[in-house]
Amino acid sequence: MTDEGRMQEETFSLEMPSVGIIKGVLAKDIEVVGEKVVNLRTCARPYRNIYSVSQLRKIKEVSERYGSSKVHLSPRHNLEIPEIKQKELDRALHELYIAGLFPGGAGTSVRNIFTCPDWCDRAVRPVQELGLMVSHNFGDRDMPNKVTISFAGCMNGCSRPENTDIGVVAITEVEVDAKACGDNCNLCIAACPFNAIEKNGETVKINDTCCYCGKCLKVCSDKVLKAKKTGFKIFIGGKEGSTVRYGREYRKWVDDFEVLEIIDLVLRRYSMYARVREGSERKKERLAEVLERVGFERFFEG
Numbered sequence: 001m002t003d004e005g006r007m008q009e010e011t012f013s014l015e016m017p018s019v020g021i022i023k024g025v026l027a028k029d030i031e032v033v034g035e036k037v038v039n040l041r042t043c044a045r046p047y048r049n050i051y052s053v054s055q056l057r058k059i060k061e062v063s064e065r066y067g068s069s070k071v072h073l074s075p076r077h078n079l080e081i082p083e084i085k086q087k088e089l090d091r092a093l094h095e096l097y098i099a100g101l102f103p104g105g106a107g108t109s110v111r112n113i114f115t116c117p118d119w120c121d122r123a124v125r126p127v128q129e130l131g132l133m134v135s136h137n138f139g140d141r142d143m144p145n146k147v148t149i150s151f152a153g154c155m156n157g158c159s160r161p162e163n164t165d166i167g168v169v170a171i172t173e174v175e176v177d178a179k180a181c182g183d184n185c186n187l188c189i190a191a192c193p194f195n196a197i198e199k200n201g202e203t204v205k206i207n208d209t210c211c212y213c214g215k216c217l218k219v220c221s222d223k224v225l226k227a228k229k230t231g232f233k234i235f236i237g238g239k240e241g242s243t244v245r246y247g248r249e250y251r252k253w254v255d256d257f258e259v260l261e262i263i264d265l266v267l268r269r270y271s272m273y274a275r276v277r278e279g280s281e282r283k284k285e286r287l288a289e290v291l292e293r294v295g296f297e298r299f300f301e302g
Contacts, residue, residue, distance in 0.1 A: 020103030021089075022080075036086040040067075040093075041078050042101045046135035047113045049077030050128070058099035066092045075240070076112045076148065078105035108284075110141045110267070114159045115151040123153030124170040124214045125230050130256055138263060144274035144284035148239075149263065155213035160240070162247050165287045166266055167235035168259055171212035171252070175228040176204050187219040231255060234262055237291040245288040248296055269299055 022039040042059070044051060051059075059079050063071050068083035079101070084092055093103065105112045115131035116123070131151045138149070148164040161167025180202035188204070189197050196210040204224055212233075216225050232254045235247030251262065266287070273294050274284045291299055 020106050022106060037083050038086060038089065039080055039082045040084050040089070040103060041074065041080045041105045042096055042103055043078045043105045043112050044100055045102045045104070045139070046132060047104070047111075047139040048128070048132055048135060049112060049114055050117070051079070052100075055099050055101055058095060058101065062092050062095050065095075074105065074112075076105065076114050078112050104140060108143055108145050110138050110143060110147045110149065113139065113149050113151070114164070116153045116159045118153070120153060120158075121218065122156055122215070124172045124227075125153060127151040127153045127168070127170060130168075130259060133256075134260065134263060137260060138267065141267065143267065144271060145286050147267065147270070147287065155211055161238075162235050163238040163240050163244065164247065165236070165238065165270075166263055167238060167247050169233045169235070170230060171233050172214040172217070172230045173212055173228045173253075174206055174210065174214065174216060174225050176206060177224045177226055181222055181224045183222045185221065187221075188216040188225060191215040191219045229253070232259055234259070236266060237288045237296070239286055239288045248291075250300070265300075273299065 020041045020043075022041055044055065059071055059081065063069055063081045066084050066088040067081045070082055072080040072082060074080055081092070096102070113131045113135040115128045118126040118128045128151075131149075134149060134151075141147075147166070149166045150159040150161040150164040150168070152159045152161045152167070152169045154170060157167075157169060161169050181199070181204050182202065186199065189195075189199060192210075192215060193213065194209045194211050196207050197216060198205045198207060214227065217227060231252070233252045234250045234254055236250045237245060238247030239245045251258075254262065270287050270290060273290045274287075275290075275293075277283050277285055277289070285293070
């Protein structure tokens with residue numbers, strides 16, 4: 001290492017981050033004297049819930065060197081290192097920074113963007129790139145309270161889109177090819193969760209109970225069923241915690257650019273309408289509370 005490199009390493013210092021540091025307490029059977037201990041919540045930037053093997057190795061090393069040799073994976077896939085001594089925090093942040101990991105995922109801001117993996121064979125369409133675009137544009141934006149955004153590649157919703165502030169779910173409209181179905185396998189009927197597929201001899205019909213999940217497309221060997229179009233369904237106002245809320249469907253058949261527009265609109269309206277919670281001195285309402293007070297339709301008016 002050159003003298004210049006040594007000097008840069010020795011003088012490296014990060015400002016104490018405004019988000020991502022959580023007050024930590026060691027287990028009661030461990031005594032700590034004269035040293036403050038913190039938990040460090042970290043994530044990749046721009047926000048995403050996919051980590052490289054080298055990043056996972058670095059998390060392991062930092063936890064072993066400065067923490068308690070433990071790592072917690074949060075519900076939104078932040079990596080949390082518990083019990084780091086305050087005096088070691090700068091060194092820990094330095095090593096994580098080099099690996100592309102930054103403190104974040106806490107506080108009153110847009111949290112880690114949660115997407116399901118593109119390699120899932122149930123996915124109607126990939127969602128990670130769109131999630132990354134949302135992270136570039138809205139990640140870490142200051143908000144009245146925390147805001148969660150989830151993307152699901154299909155109606156299974158493994159990323160819990162209906163229980164987040166803004167949920168984006170990929171959907172597909174299925175059409176029946178003009179040719180008759182020569183296979184009597186009936187796999188499409190068995191795959192449909194809503195009994196939306198009817199078959200009369202060689203004729204296949206899709207009725208109005210279709211939920212646009214695309215499961216039938218995955219099993220149709222004759223390719224009688226084809227994707228006519230894909231898009232997104234948007235849920236607004238869900239939340240987890242002690243007072244669970246399910247998001248309400250706002251729009252359907254939304255394209256990628258419209259997803260960005262809707263997210264921007266919701267964040268701006270939420271910032272405009274949010275008030276301090278009743279009985280609280282400073283803490284403001286979550287989006288679900290704002291929608292209940294203001295009304296869903298009024299929230300989107302104008």
